[in-house]
Amino acid sequence: MWIDKFVQQHLNLPAWGKRDLAISLLLLYLLLLSPTAHAQTPANTSLSSLTDAAEARLQTDLVQRPETWVSSWLAAAPTVSIAALQSQADQGTDELELALSLPLTSPSGHQLNQQWQSIAQHYQQQLLKLRRWYASGQVRNLVWTIAQHQQQQQLLQQQLQTYQGLMAPLQQQAETTEADTYFRYGLQQAQTQLAMLQLEHQQHQQAAEQQLMELTGTRQIPTNLADTNPTKLDAAAWQQHPQLALLQLHEQQLYLQQQQNLSGNTPWQVTTRFKRIDTAGISENQIGLQLDIPLSLGAQLSQTEQSNYQISQQQWLQDYQQSRQQIIQQYQQAQAQLSLLEAQYQMLQPHQQLRQQAQSALLLLLQRQEINPDIAQQRLQQLFAEQRQVQLLKQQIQQAYAQLQQAAGVPL
Numbered sequence: 001m002w003i004d005k006f007v008q009q010h011l012n013l014p015a016w017g018k019r020d021l022a023i024s025l026l027l028l029y030l031l032l033l034s035p036t037a038h039a040q041t042p043a044n045t046s047l048s049s050l051t052d053a054a055e056a057r058l059q060t061d062l063v064q065r066p067e068t069w070v071s072s073w074l075a076a077a078p079t080v081s082i083a084a085l086q087s088q089a090d091q092g093t094d095e096l097e098l099a100l101s102l103p104l105t106s107p108s109g110h111q112l113n114q115q116w117q118s119i120a121q122h123y124q125q126q127l128l129k130l131r132r133w134y135a136s137g138q139v140r141n142l143v144w145t146i147a148q149h150q151q152q153q154q155l156l157q158q159q160l161q162t163y164q165g166l167m168a169p170l171q172q173q174a175e176t177t178e179a180d181t182y183f184r185y186g187l188q189q190a191q192t193q194l195a196m197l198q199l200e201h202q203q204h205q206q207a208a209e210q211q212l213m214e215l216t217g218t219r220q221i222p223t224n225l226a227d228t229n230p231t232k233l234d235a236a237a238w239q240q241h242p243q244l245a246l247l248q249l250h251e252q253q254l255y256l257q258q259q260q261n262l263s264g265n266t267p268w269q270v271t272t273r274f275k276r277i278d279t280a281g282i283s284e285n286q287i288g289l290q291l292d293i294p295l296s297l298g299a300q301l302s303q304t305e306q307s308n309y310q311i312s313q314q315q316w317l318q319d320y321q322q323s324r325q326q327i328i329q330q331y332q333q334a335q336a337q338l339s340l341l342e343a344q345y346q347m348l349q350p351h352q353q354l355r356q357q358a359q360s361a362l363l364l365l366l367q368r369q370e371i372n373p374d375i376a377q378q379r380l381q382q383l384f385a386e387q388r389q390v391q392l393l394k395q396q397i398q399q400a401y402a403q404l405q406q407a408a409g410v411p412l
Contacts, residue, residue: 045222047139051412053216054135072113075267076103093279103267112265115256123249129411130242135215136412142212143221144399149205151391156198159384163191166366183373190377194384226398227405227412238331241409247320254316258309264296327407334407338400345393352390359383 078101085095105113170176170184209219238244259265269292277284301309362380365371 045218045220047143047222047225047227047412050139050143050212050216050218050222051132051135053218054139055132057215057217058131058135072110073105074103075105075109078102091280093277095275095277097273097275099271099273101269101271104270106265106268109260109265109267112256112260119249119252119256123246123253126242126246126249130246132411133242133406133409136410137406138215139212139412140399140402140406142208142215143225144395144402145208146205146212146221147225148392148395148399149201149208151395152201152388153198153205155384155388155391156194156201159387160191160194160198162363163187163194166363167191169367179369179373183369186373186377190381193381225402227402227410237408237410238327241327242411243323243327243409244320247316247323251313251316251320254309254312258301258305261305261309262296262301263294266294266296268293327409331404331407334400334404338397338404341393341397341400345390345397348386348390348393355383355386 081097081099081101083095083097083099085093085097087093167184167187170180170187176184212221213219269290271290271292273286273288273290275286275288277286359380362371362376362383366373366376366380
């Protein structure tokens, strides 16, 4: 390590002294890097505020398209036609005609447009819910990742302090035996392993904090990570998932599109005409109004339009079933993961008091040097690992519950 090289090159110390100093410098380096040493959690930070910030950031990333004007009475664009007729006879008639045609929405078309507007509003609401749900998933994942790495670093720091307490008496001895040197070396190795593990957690935490910064604009996480308004979930909770709700609205859009193509919804045509007639020096102007109302005999639909609707309906059904199956699988996997973590925690938690007693007894034996150093350190490392695992399982259970809410489509 670079710390060892620096100590050996610049300090004239015995071998064991160089090693102790290297370990001390490494621990100081980790302490300075630790975000908990200097971070301050804002009082207003909450899961809801983080999700609001993430949702706003996602909104700015979307392409802003100009709004289009939709007429409530025009079914299509108006047309203007001009016709000029010149007679080839000497006493013939010349005509000039100007016509403006307005395709008006039929009464049944008005009802259809109202349904379109209602579905469009619901569709926009579901899009907002879907974006909120997606932002919630990103926030849930990042905050729990950061919290777990923070807690593991705190536990590792406590365990490092335990090793430092064992090292202190050995460092103060004026004379050391071979057994003391070997014991010191074992403690130093254990410290180094814990310090390197702590460094890995710091790197993972910083990476997650950077992602949170890009998503929400802050690196800090709230103190309370539990969902503020958790939904009571049952076997059919996934049926309210935003993705499925959006697909159901898409089916209604397909149906309205098919209804729009029916002959009964054909636009009415209103045409205003101006005609000028010139005959043998006599001129005449005519103004007229023409109304074309299509006669529909039942709900008529062309074969091509019917085939296109059936193809679209089959594609929608395939997409819906695929999304539904994927959501069910994710929900069931989240349930299974939560049950597994709870079972593992129940297996380890009852022995917590016994582990603490064993750790105290083991430390006492180590201080008295009444136990084989190798065996003692192996047992101590095992106890420390179980302690970290229990605390990690505790947080993973809470994270799994949040992921279950996410799989069911429940946003923050």
